[in-house]
Amino acid sequence: MRFQFTQEQQRFREEVSAFLRQEMSPEYETVYGTFSEEKYWFGRALARKLADRGWLTIGWPREYGGGGKTFLEQSILDEQIGYQRVQRVGITGLNFAGPAIIKFGTEEQKKRYLPPIARGDVEYCQGFTEPNAGSDLASLQMRAERDGDDYVLNGSKMFTSYYAHADYIYLLARTDPDAPKHRGISLFIVEMNAPGISTRPLPYINGEVAAQTFFDSVRIPRSSLVGEENQGWYHAMTTLDYERVGLERYARVRRTFDDFVNFCRDAASNGKSLGHSPLVRHKLAELKVGMEGWGLLCWKVAWMQSQGEVPNAEASIAFLYGTQQRLRFAQAAMEILGQRGTLTPESELAPIQGAIEGVSRESLHLHGAGTLEIHRNIIAQRGLGLPR
Amino acid sequence: MDLALTQGQEMLRRSAREFLEAECPTTLVRELEVSDIGYSSELWGRMAGLGWLGLALPVEHGGEGGNLIDQLVLAEEVGRALLPSPLLTSSILCGQLILKAGNSSQLSGFLPNLAQGKTIMSLALSEASGDFNPGQVSAVASPRDDGYAVSGAKTFVPYAVSADFFICVARNGDSQGLTLAIIEANSPRVTVTPLKSIANFSQAQVEFRDATVPRENILGVAGSGGKSLLQALEWATLVQCGEMVGRAQKILEMVVDYSKSRIQFGRPIGTFQAIQHQCADLRVAVDVAQTLTYRAACSLIEGLPCSEEIAIAKAAADEVSRLSTVTGHGIYAGISYTVEHDMQLYSARNKLAEANLGNTVYHIDRIARLMGL
Numbered sequence: 001m002r003f004q005f006t007q008e009q010q011r012f013r014e015e016v017s018a019f020l021r022q023e024m025s026p027e028y029e030t031v032y033g034t035f036s037e038e039k040y041w042f043g044r045a046l047a048r049k050l051a052d053r054g055w056l057t058i059g060w061p062r063e064y065g066g067g068g069k070t071f072l073e074q075s076i077l078d079e080q081i082g083y084q085r086v087q088r089v090g091i092t093g094l095n096f097a098g099p100a101i102i103k104f105g106t107e108e109q110k111k112r113y114l115p116p117i118a119r120g121d122v123e124y125c126q127g128f129t130e131p132n133a134g135s136d137l138a139s140l141q142m143r144a145e146r147d148g149d150d151y152v153l154n155g156s157k158m159f160t161s162y163y164a165h166a167d168y169i170y171l172l173a174r175t176d177p178d179a180p181k182h183r184g185i186s187l188f189i190v191e192m193n194a195p196g197i198s199t200r201p202l203p204y205i206n207g208e209v210a211a212q213t214f215f216d217s218v219r220i221p222r223s224s225l226v227g228e229e230n231q232g233w234y235h236a237m238t239t240l241d242y243e244r245v246g247l248e249r250y251a252r253v254r255r256t257f258d259d260f261v262n263f264c265r266d267a268a269s270n271g272k273s274l275g276h277s278p279l280v281r282h283k284l285a286e287l288k289v290g291m292e293g294w295g296l297l298c299w300k301v302a303w304m305q306s307q308g309e310v311p312n313a314e315a316s317i318a319f320l321y322g323t324q325q326r327l328r329f330a331q332a333a334m335e336i337l338g339q340r341g342t343l344t345p346e347s348e349l350a351p352i353q354g355a356i357e358g359v360s361r362e363s364l365h366l367h368g369a370g371t372l373e374i375h376r377n378i379i380a381q382r383g384l385g386l387p388r
Numbered sequence: 389m390d391l392a393l394t395q396g397q398e399m400l401r402r403s404a405r406e407f408l409e410a411e412c413p414t415t416l417v418r419e420l421e422v423s424d425i426g427y428s429s430e431l432w433g434r435m436a437g438l439g440w441l442g443l444a445l446p447v448e449h450g451g452e453g454g455n456l457i458d459q460l461v462l463a464e465e466v467g468r469a470l471l472p473s474p475l476l477t478s479s480i481l482c483g484q485l486i487l488k489a490g491n492s493s494q495l496s497g498f499l500p501n502l503a504q505g506k507t508i509m510s511l512a513l514s515e516a517s518g519d520f521n522p523g524q525v526s527a528v529a530s531p532r533d534d535g536y537a538v539s540g541a542k543t544f545v546p547y548a549v550s551a552d553f554f555i556c557v558a559r560n561g562d563s564q565g566l567t568l569a570i571i572e573a574n575s576p577r578v579t580v581t582p583l584k585s586i587a588n589f590s591q592a593q594v595e596f597r598d599a600t601v602p603r604e605n606i607l608g609v610a611g612s613g614g615k616s617l618l619q620a621l622e623w624a625t626l627v628q629c630g631e632m633v634g635r636a637q638k639i640l641e642m643v644v645d646y647s648k649s650r651i652q653f654g655r656p657i658g659t660f661q662a663i664q665h666q667c668a669d670l671r672v673a674v675d676v677a678q679t680l681t682y683r684a685a686c687s688l689i690e691g692l693p694c695s696e697e698i699a700i701a702k703a704a705a706d707e708v709s710r711l712s713t714v715t716g717h718g719i720y721a722g723i724s725y726t727v728e729h730d731m732q733l734y735s736a737r738n739k740l741a742e743a744n745l746g747n748t749v750y751h752i753d754r755i756a757r758l759m760g761l
Binding site: 001002003004005006009072261264265275276280281282284285286288289292293296297299300303304306313314317320321373375376377379380381383384385386387388 | 389392640664
């Protein structure tokens with residue numbers, strides 16, 4: 001057993017870290033809740049530079065523009081991007097649409113869609129959730145009806161992150177309304193500028209702006225279908241585990257935690273550093289246990305994927321635990337900071353760039369890749385074999 | 389990165405589980421709770437025969453030459469079987485302490501006997517306050533012509549009634565330095581008084597009154613034992629974590645099985661999300677504690693700085709231990725409140741382990757200090 005990276009991986013990690021440090025400057029750091037067009041396009045430019053070095057898709061197979069390395073190398077990149085607060089771009093393409101096309105796409109789809117993703121030239125958004133299909137995602141109602149050589153889409157999707165910059169939407173729609181709910185769904189890639197698509201902005205409490213996306217008789221060619229018709233649910237689920245690894249999410253929180261510990265160690269409060277308060281020491285030490293545990297769970301999932309295993313319950317374990325630790329950290333840090341914690345990232349007086357106020361808003365994102373209850377169901381039913 | 393066990397470790401796990409399921413059923417655990425020495429000397433002999441007592445001791449000193457991961461694999465099985473024995477205190481803690489601090493004649497004099505189970509040793513460290521921090525030691529080793537005389541009262545000494553030797557941690561005269569003195573248990577200057585403890589766990593107060601220690605029974609250099617002591621304690625702490633993880637995992641398996649078969653409201657209670665989510669939370673906590681323990685052990689094996697990782701592992705092991713206790717009693721409910729149900733055997737040992745080798749408060753404080761707070 002060995003937790004250390006190989007020398008080559010360690011070298012890669014150091015190279016990525018040094019490169020990002022050199023490219024990044026504080027005004028481009030995406031501290032929680034500070035999004036802007038400038039940061040977004042800075043992120044796009046940086047993604048292209050990562051692609052030039054062969055790093056952006058280092059874990060993809062070589063024949064599709066990847067680096068031919070494993071999931072661990074891809075995760076090392078994610079970790080560094082998160083820790084150095086780079087504005088993330090292109091993740092739906094890199095993590096979901098791309099891997100799904102690699103696995104289920106036709107040769108033509110691979111040639112058409114994969115190279116732009118690997119070059120960092122394209123943005124995708126995701127269309128899974130609907131107004132009436134959240135935790136019960138498989139009950140989604142958006143229709144894709146066959147009409148000659150086309151499909152016609154009608155319905156709407158919720159929580160479309162990155163919609164404003166997206167070239168494509170990667171979505172699930174119902175192709176067989178008479179089949180059992182999981183077996184009548186198909187996976188599509190649709191151009192966002194297709195006639196009949198409209199959006200309603202949906203600002204989030206962390207400062208990001210997503211959208212509700214409406215499809216009004218949107219006509220798409222048959223070649224938009226990824227994989228088999230009516231197998232979309234299963235295709236999508238096999239690529240969802242990536243979202244649950246969450247090393248980038250972990251590293252982003254870990255950076256703020258590390259900054260906060262340094263702040264408490266150094267910052268004078270009533271003539272003493274906060275780090276002398278027994279209560280503060282106790283809280284921070286307890287949080288450290290959770291942070292270290294969370295990081296290891298993420299690496300464990302990444303390692304399993306690098307071994308070709310499908311980390312089902314393990315991915316939910318990492319996701320559930322991580323969401324809990326982020327919340328615990330945000331709550332404890334807000335308690336420790338008191339009124340200073342009410343200053344937003346825009347305030348010059350806000351401690352550590354206002355990251356605590358930001359993370360306390362983002363920590364209410366308790367539902368990524370499924371609510372906590374859905375993750376517990378997965379762990380109990382698929383991990384422990386408890387009956388449905 | 390390679391998070392898998394080796395084939396040999398998987399084999400050790402399987403054979404240990406088979407052996408303990410056959411030889412250490414909970415009926416035996418119950419019998420031993422009311423025995424004089426608290427363990428089975430017959431089973432102890434067989435453990436020696438299996439190479440368990442010297443598992444991670446060097447081959448040249450009668451051990452099996454295994455590493456700490458091997459030791460953790462065995463510890464998880466020992467934890468799930470509730471196996472009562474002086475394995476942790478004698479073979480592991482005292483064995484590692486001698487290995488780290490001892491000179492060549494002490495290594496060859498004590499380690500083979502520990503590995504064969506012929507000698508039982510126990511560490512006499514904590515005093516009346518129960519404070520685990522070696523800095524709190526007030527027992528004193530005073531120089532005499534031909535060696536030392538040790539005086540002091542040690543309160544929490546495991547398996548003291550069975551020990552042939554104690555390794556007593558004492559201040560070196562007036563100095564702050566710690567001396568590790570090997571003292572024969574049957575000396576008239578040593579008094580052992582058993583303590584009434586949870587599940588009749590064998591621990592005792594041991595009083596040393598001017599107990600003479602020949603120079604050759606001082607481990608390492610008098611007054612400089614602190615570092616080796618800390619290293620041996622850290623090693624043993626991880627083994628304790630492994631035992632706790634194994635027990636929590638067993639409790640999880642027990643309540644999952646029970647939830648599948650227990651029918652209320654016309655259906656297995658395991659179909660209720662209220663039950664499923666408790667099981668899921670316990671599974672998460674088991675994974676966290678296990679991964680933190682293995683990571684710290686790997687760091688220790690590779691010689692990386694790992695004191696903080698070890699303290700973190702024990703804090704997480706304490707957490708899963710407490711959670712498994714309440715999840716177990718909560719799901720089994722009424723029946724587990726009875727003495728005849730086995731759940732109480734697990735929760736009693738959980739409590740002992742949470743207090744052993746530094747409780748949560750000790751380790752959380754240690755983490756804070758190592759974080760520079």
